[in-house]
Amino acid sequence: MNAYVGTPTSRVDGRAKVTGAAKYAGEFPADGLVHGFVVEATIPRGRIARLDTSAALQVKGVLDVLTHANRPPLAGNDEAWKDEVAPEKGSPFRPLYDDTIKFNGQPIALVVAEEWETAKFAATLVRVEYEPHGFATDLEGERGSAVEFDKPHEPRGDAAGALARAAVRHEADYVIPTEHHNPMELFATTAVWDGDGKLTVYDKTQGVQNVHKFLCGVFDKKPDDIRVVSPYVGGAFGSGLRPQYQVVLATLGALALKRSVRLVLTRQQMYGLGYRPMTIERVALGAKTDGALDAVTHEAIAVTSRYEDFARNDTGWAEQLYSSPNSRFSHKLVQLDVSTPCDMRAPGAASGVCALECAMDELAVALKLDPVELRLKCYSDRDQSENLPYTSKQLRECYARGADAFGWSKRNPAPRSMRDGKELVGWGMATGVWEALQMPVAVRIVLTSNGHAEVSCAASDIGTGTYTIVAQVAADALGLPIENISVKLADSSLPQAPVEGGSWMAASSAHAVLAAAEEVRKELLSLASKMHRSPLADAELTDTVLVDGTIARTNDNSRAVSIADAMRHGNIERIAKEKLNQFDEDKKHARNTHSAVFAEVKVDEELGVIRVSRIVSAVAAGRILNTKTGRSQVMGGVVWGIGMALHEGTVMDHRFGRIMNPNIAEYHIPVNADVRDIDVIFVDEPDAHINKLGIKGLGEIGVVGVPAAIANAVYHATGKRIRRFPITLDKLLD
Amino acid sequence: MNNFHYSRAADVADAIRLLAADPDAKLIAGGTNLIDLMKENVERPSGLIDISRLPLRKLEETADGSLRIGALVPNSDLAYHPLIEQRYPLLASAILAGASAQLRNMASVGGNLMQRTRCAYFYDTATPCNKRNPGSGCSAIDGLNRNHAILGTSPSCIATNPSDMSVALAALGALVHVAGPSGERTIALADFHRLPGDKPHLDTNLGTGEIIIAIELPPLGFAQNYSYLKIRDRLSYAFALVSVAAALELEGNAISQARIALGGVAHKPWRSLEAEAALRGQAATADHFSHAADLLLAGATARAHNGFKIELARRAIVRTLTQAANATPQSQAHKKIA
């Protein structure tokens, strides 16, 4: 039954990707295709006083310059602009809507030309005069104007009192800078004009149906007028959850010109999209002398735009993870003249848990306790915020397996006590935690009598491996070799799926495949049981399986009818079934993935140069569908964590309200030299409650905890506690 | 990016003629810096004169034992050339510390010498910058200046020269051969790049209409005792915060010749003849290295964010000289600092 699930199956789309056969949004051909280029605002707030496009229009090959003044109609109500992922509060950004400037890098004109180079050149000829308004972009400068987002959670007990009484206390601010996703693929849309106001839109997105509904609303189109397709996505990490402005502008251009339009943003322009918001995370911990936590408070202050309140769960992790009778949490926002932040891999957790786990390390030092021991002292088998048991939680095992693989027991707790020649050696650890979410997804299976099946769904594969997982689960459920399964994804006309994010797609799509496969089996049983002297004559559906190209009795696979025979008998060539899978609501359990991350750093004592020589990440995430793609996910997450700890940060000059490192030469992410040994351990975590297959999802847990483990290792190496990320070498000199 | 015309120079004389005919045109070699800047609208040449196919790709030993290197030799060919590896390993090391393999394959010697600063304001046409737009002001002086110069700055500009190769060339005492409308001339590398003064738009002393045709390395290559140490914000593929090229001639433990050049700290590779003279005749010890560092960094001034560079440079100088003296040069492949 499980020939594929749980095995290290190679990516089914791997060959297409490495040979270039896989097409991305900016690569689809179209007859008469023309090209757009965006003109951006260069001030953070104000009005466009004058926009002169005449010189641009005179360039040979330029077809049009669209601005707020001459564009085709766009919806005038917020509802149309609110996509599935939009913040509840606020009024989403509408590109080329009017003359208001809300952030630097805002698109203010779209030049469309026969050639991309022509459009790019003509864009430099568009003259803009602004009426600038006063602005603010500095979170730390505006900290005083932070406003509570929503109602704060009910505090537990009396945190202030408990902190005041605590035998050992630690309180500090941890500052996480704004970060940008920088997916390898540039944001791009090819809007193909199908005639008659109809469009096929190839878009870089994590959710084709989200974009589809959004475009229909924004352009007042009927569902059949627009189809959104995005078969491959070259990374997105959350930046493609909301429809980005390039899809609006490409569509606008196509409708204005009645021609197919391609718009590819530049790397620099992508810094005008969403980002992980800068946060100031204030964490206070109070403990008894034996290490038992008595109080936890966590206040996050985050950036948002003036027009939308974007907030993610930074503080809930401190609320749920460790047992503590007294606690208080709040999340505040500061509205600034910037674009709205968006989800970025492990939104909320990457930042919030980083602060919490650095604070826990500082508390361990104050208590003279081993950091792992402190976490075990505060270990909770119940989600502390909801007071619920977990569907499964093998975090204890993660600590044990991770520590063992790392050699943690050999650690000398004193800072600066371990060295290797001129380098100080530091060992640090941290806990990681993420949610195990699942969403309704529908899948269609078309099984043909030759034993091939096409499995389709609107879900995206953003590089996470959805194609492969769907193929694995379908092959097992249909009893066919994986080569006989073809998977179609990310077309808005396919069965329903939400955006791909939150690590929910593996569990959600896998169970939808199971549900649809069961419908197929039902149909096959009804055909097979009617056959003359059928071995399945009186079989119940629950007594049957699909195996080796047959439908068979579960307890005796030799009593079987081949798929081909059953279909021939029924005089049909194919069985097509679509099923929407909904998960039972389970309010009695908390559902999370966990990890224990151990990091070794080597720091040149004189020069402060930091090398992350080893990371061990022990992950408990239910059943691992594919140990190969799963391991890649976690490794990728660890690399992200290295970046967060040591390299990444979007730098803004607040005098201009402009990002000053909008390119990947100056916005540093780890390069190969920064990534050494990464050991991923999957801890067994059987889970009978969460879902049939016991799956939790792996997309995000890999990054959570890594930055703190590295920061803690840097402290252990150097005795210096750096609370302002990234930890660059200048912070270690003195 | 602006519209530009394109022509391919047939030979050096043709390139000079084309340049004279259109002073707003630019030479293009590997294009790895110029095209980037054109895409950002920082450089808006009226035309590109492609010199990439000119026969300036030779390495030749001259009668006096010098080595003459054509301006179009790719950075990677230069770094891996046996003569460079054997006689001038400091240069090979510095080149390999820069950029990435792909870029080094494209980049030329001449283009590397001429590459422009990475100051973020220079790149952002929406902000004032004296180097890009003379007279508009310097955004870095009171702005984000963590990467900026600590030596030889002026009230007009505090940008650094980003080249690694040039730092080694400065230490080796290289010469730059140029050709122009009025013939050929030679400029010492030390005089090739300028300090910003009140004309920060001029990076070098290359005259209008001149083209680099070759560089020349003097016979003394310091192949025994050298090291290039580059300190940056990640372990590879980042510009230097501070870099040090150190080259020593030792007689026993005594220094008979010393060369030290710094990168990432000034508008040009930074040398101090005084510091080098102070080492001559001294024992190769940390104390003497430290004294040399003080002399090299004399007059260093910090702005809001780059103060760390002074101490970092001091430590890096001592470390690099120690590596050189011990004949344990910094490996560019292994990121642990020797």
Ligand SMILES: Cc1cc2nc3c(=O)[nH]c(=O)nc-3n(C[C@H](O)[C@H](O)[C@H](O)COP(=O)(O)OP(=O)(O)OC[C@H]3O[C@@H](n4cnc5c(N)ncnc54)[C@H](O)[C@@H]3O)c2cc1C
């Ligand atoms: C992402 C990135 C990272 C990098 N990192 C580093 C680094 O770490 N260290 C480092 O040192 N460099 C680094 N570089 C810069 C790289 O070394 C330079 O771009 C390269 O050396 C330029 O050579 P080129 O032949 O491509 O020059 P081009 O781009 O062709 O030309 C650059 C300039 O030189 C002029 N020019 C070219 N040839 C001549 C000539 N013969 N005579 C007169 N003028 C001439 C051109 O007119 C132009 O103004 C990096 C570049 C990039 C893009």
Ligand code: SF4
């Ligand atoms: S330092 Fe030089 S390059 Fe940078 S902004 Fe100032 S003038 Fe321009």
